[in-house]
């Protein structure tokens with residue numbers, strides 16, 4: 001039997017460029033595509049959490065609360081870590097997101113898609129867009145004064161996003177239950193009220209600073225702990241019980 005991933009339509013060696021777009025189309029159509037749906041079992045998911053309901057706040061979850069010392073509405077949040085791929089100013093390969101506090105437990109940001117973010121010709125890679133949404137939701141930690149990491153993230157890609165598009169991002173924390181923070185985000189094109197191109201829901205889990213010091217690579221942890229500015233930023237989150 002043919003393996004499910006057998007989609008190769010041309011020899012591995014040598015590059016054969018189809019001479020016309022119809023050749024491209026027929027090459028694409030002839031690719032074998034598996035229609036088998038992956039089963040969602042503890043073995044395949046790796047965890048025992050029910051995936052479909054886990055992003056919906058359960059009845060009895062509380063509202064997310066803006067910390068009294070949260071940055072003022074409109075204030076730039078800054079980066080939680082200079083080398084962060086999402087928001088770090090010192091990260092040459094990063095997205096350099098600049099995120100601003102909203103009036104509630106919400107934030108906004110703008111992200112210009114650059115040529116290095118392509119997945120298909122002239123279009124943003126979906127993983128990069130998910131990362132931008134993830135980072136925007138993660139930055140809600142500044143408004144709640146809590147450290148949290150992404151536990152689960154689900155993205156809907158609604159419209160293709162061409163290179164040079166400015167994605168207007170916004171995120172809000174909708175509910176909190178114990179260590180679980182339920183968040184959602186959208187990315188709009190053409191302006192903050194433009195059509196939705198991407199949207200996501202995520203479950204963040206509150207952690208202590210030891211999450212990073214226990215699991216991070218020694219080299220970076222030592223450098224972070226030797227940087228008073230980084231320690232100050234970490235302390236800013238360590239307020240909640």
Ligand SMILES: CCCCCCCC/C=C\CCCCCCCC(=O)SCCNC(=O)CCNC(=O)[C@H](O)C(C)(C)COP(=O)(O)OP(=O)(O)OC[C@H]1O[C@@H](n2cnc3c(N)ncnc32)[C@H](O)[C@@H]1OP(=O)(O)O
Pocket residue numbers: 047049050054080081086134135138139141147148149150151152178179180203205207209212213221224225230231233234237
């Ligand atoms: C001086 C040095 C300073 C350094 C510090 C710098 C300051 C940092 C400040 C701010 C950082 C912000 C960073 C944002 C960056 C952007 C966001 C990211 O990319 S984060 C990276 C990607 N995410 C991970 O790497 C998580 C990897 N996963 C884990 O570590 C664990 O699985 C963790 C912590 C998420 C949960 O593990 P458990 O053992 O602590 O807790 P359990 O009991 O498993 O879960 C708690 C509750 O959450 C539910 N839960 C956990 N994971 C779930 C999932 N995937 N789906 C559904 N529910 C889940 C569980 O069912 C449980 O719920 P029930 O309380 O029983 O109701």
